[in-house]
Amino acid sequence: MAGKVRTDGRAAGRTLGIGMVGYAFMGAAHSQGWRTVGRVFDLPLRPVLAAVCGRDATAVRAAADRHGWAATETDWRDLVARDDVDVVDVCTPGDSHAEIAVAALEAGKHVLCEKPLANTVAEAEAMAAAAARARDRGQAAMVGFNYRRVPAMAYARELVADGRLGALRHVRLTYLQDWLVDPDFPLTWRLEREHAGSGALGDLGAHIVDLAQYLAGEPIVGVSALTETFVRERPLPAGAPAGLSASGGAGRGTVTVDDAALFTGRLASGALVSFEATRMAAGRKNALRLEINGARGSLAFDLERLNELSFYDGGEPARSAGFRRILVTEPDHPYLEAWWPPGHALGYEHTFAHQARDLVHAIASGAEPVPSFADGLRVQRVLAAVEESAEKNAVYTPVPL
């Protein structure tokens, strides 16, 4: 018999307790996704926001109230141990991803971990190994490359997989932001290697490396790279330990990550790829752009116009050929069946509801979620090869498969 009908008119079904560690920008975005997904998509399991964890008891309580979490914890180990938590959602800086995700998997929980998977290849390898062991126990582990879940990106993958572009020749991606142009932006955790692992490379470059491999359906096998840190010292953030100065100036610290990464490479098929990730592109707020050129056609996309996909079909007669704008809002476009009528656009936040939807379905069906921790490890290996190449002044560096 179906579960009892709840006041909201939906069959109760089994619930899926979510426990989230971290509540800053990604925590807020994931909370929105978990709150929304069950009200938009018909799911086999109903996510409930069981608990959120943060070190500051007062701040995490305020975050729980704001984002709709039922309980709070101040130690992630206590969150992992909760009986009402089935999924641990890791929304912390990269230096704690491995410790939390591995412990959660070994405690029998499913895991969603923000990108990049880890700060080092060694950590990512340990996470992927823990996920493989957990998979044998029926547990799911997903890494949060949310831009795969922009409907236009999921549809672009369909077009490439269906051969509409033919053999790929070029995959070209840039991800431009400008929040570090101001030299007085403080030395926050994203600017310190021990916390973030890398700078624009892991923060933004991880997204476009994952998208390239996802859209092309094949791995990057080698890269040539340059990285640069343009602003090497910044003011310490308010509240930093008094007198802490990792460099000459009092109250200032040393930036230990890249501001920008520029790299080219090859896909396994021989197609050429090019990437640019920077947080120094004045005027560009969240400008992830891509163009894919194949033997039979091309695709182009701009995240700042994320409901649109430009498609050039080389099969068209020359007289009528040209890039056309596909408005990716039709009910049979990926994810759109659950939202609004055609033309009623979606946004950045919807990608987190799509991510939650796909994870819930994977958990219910026992399928391995995509992108998996193995996919996250593949990205980590590309990032490491980029840094190795940059240290050798752009010498071509193979990516271990």
Ligand code: SOE
């Ligand atoms: C900051 O650069 C940031 O929040 C990234 O960390 C996210 O992954 C990206 O989606 C938006 O920008």
